[in-house]
Amino acid sequence: MSTTSPVFCYVCNEEMVLDETLEHHLVYEHKPRELAKQLVAEWEAEELGEAV
Numbered sequence: 576m577s578t579t580s581p582v583f584c585y586v587c588n589e590e591m592v593l594d595e596t597l598e599h600h601l602v603y604e605h606k607p608r609e610l611a612k613q614l615v616a617e618w619e620a621e622e623l624g625e626a627v
Contacts, residue, residue: 586613 581590582597586609591600601610 586610 581593582595582600583590584597584600584604586601586605591597
């Protein structure tokens with residue numbers, strides 16, 4: 576019997592309920608501006624070598 580790992584949201588740092596997909600969580604729990612800020616922060620960290 577195998578188990579599945581819980582899905583983790585990198586924006587709010589929380590595990591989601593078992594029947595919720597990451598896409599659904601991001602669309603309905605986070606504002607577009609919040610998601611954009613997270614993407615920019617990750618890009619800057621990768622490109623400029625800064626910590627997130």
